[in-house]
Amino acid sequence: MADGPIVIVGGHMSWPASYRGVARILGELSGREVSVVPITPFDWGLARYRGYGQIVFEVATTVDRALLGSEADRAVLVGFSAGGILARTYIGGDPPYGGRRYSGHRRVSHLVTLGTPHNVPEAGPLAPIAGVNELFPGALHAPSGLRYLSVAGAAVDGSRSGRARGRYERFVEDGRVPGDGKVPVPSALLEGSEKLVLDGVYHSRLYGGPSGRWYGSDTETVERWWPEGLRVSGRLVKEPGA
Numbered sequence: 001m002a003d004g005p006i007v008i009v010g011g012h013m014s015w016p017a018s019y020r021g022v023a024r025i026l027g028e029l030s031g032r033e034v035s036v037v038p039i040t041p042f043d044w045g046l047a048r049y050r051g052y053g054q055i056v057f058e059v060a061t062t063v064d065r066a067l068l069g070s071e072a073d074r075a076v077l078v079g080f081s082a083g084g085i086l087a088r089t090y091i092g093g094d095p096p097y098g099g100r101r102y103s104g105h106r107r108v109s110h111l112v113t114l115g116t117p118h119n120v121p122e123a124g125p126l127a128p129i130a131g132v133n134e135l136f137p138g139a140l141h142a143p144s145g146l147r148y149l150s151v152a153g154a155a156v157d158g159s160r161s162g163r164a165r166g167r168y169e170r171f172v173e174d175g176r177v178p179g180d181g182k183v184p185v186p187s188a189l190l191e192g193s194e195k196l197v198l199d200g201v202y203h204s205r206l207y208g209g210p211s212g213r214w215y216g217s218d219t220e221t222v223e224r225w226w227p228e229g230l231r232v233s234g235r236l237v238k239e240p241g242a
Contacts, residue, residue: 004072004109005033007063011081011115011204013041019080022216026078029222031232033070037062037083052086052128053098059090060102067107074109076230080215081183081203084116084150085129091146092136105141110227112149114215115183115203117171118190126170139192148193151225153180153201153215155208180214181207198224 006026008019016036023034039055047055063075079087089097090104091111118133120126139148158165159176168175171187178185182203189195201215201224202208213221 004074005066006076008036009079009083076110079113084113110147117187119187150190150193152185152188154178155202156181
């Protein structure tokens with residue numbers, strides 16, 4: 001079977017162009033075609049009022065197009081932040097979401113989530129995420145062979161930063177925990193998935209500043225989380241100082 005294409009699902013209120021750099025890096029590391037789901041801040045804004053079904057449909061459409069252009073029957077999904085929630089919803093299955101039953105688990109081999117707030121309170125502004133967890137809990141399709149990897153950055157300790165602690169407490173009761181500056185580690189680790197915590201990695205450029213590393217900032221950082229089994233043959237993770 002041919003290597004499946006990679007589809008990137010961007011984070012909340014982000015532009016697809018923000019992921020051009022990481023798309024290039026993933027293409028180099030994997031030798032695979034890489035697409036970015038064309039969801040814009042305008043689409044995210046509409047979803048607040050119309051529901052998130054339409055932007056999940058955009059994920060499905062991008063996966064279908066990527067597979068049509070390849071000889072593979074399954075793609076690799078990479079979800080940044082809230083994009084990981086959209087990816088999980090697309091993978092879904094029964095019951096339907098937003099009037100559609102996607103069953104994307106039949107078309108996806110791997111899901112990698114980066115700084116995704118998987119675990120949130122059941123009430124409040126993040127209730128839609130809690131609703132996804134109720135419909136499609138944890139690494140739902142891992143028993144059937146779909147590989148899940150949830151990655152958390154640990155650049156800012158909420159016990160040392162009051163600002164980070166306040167952000168983390170949108171997701172967890174006590175924000176005195178490590179996180180990527182926006183999402184705390186306990187929230188970003190999906191139950192039932194393979195889990196990876198990366199020291200010194202921020203949620204995005206916004207939280208790390210010009211010199212801070214975020215999940216897609218450079219090849220060395222991406223190599224820390226990109227699965228070895230999906231690399232170009234013989235390419236290994238660089239050890240610090242190598």
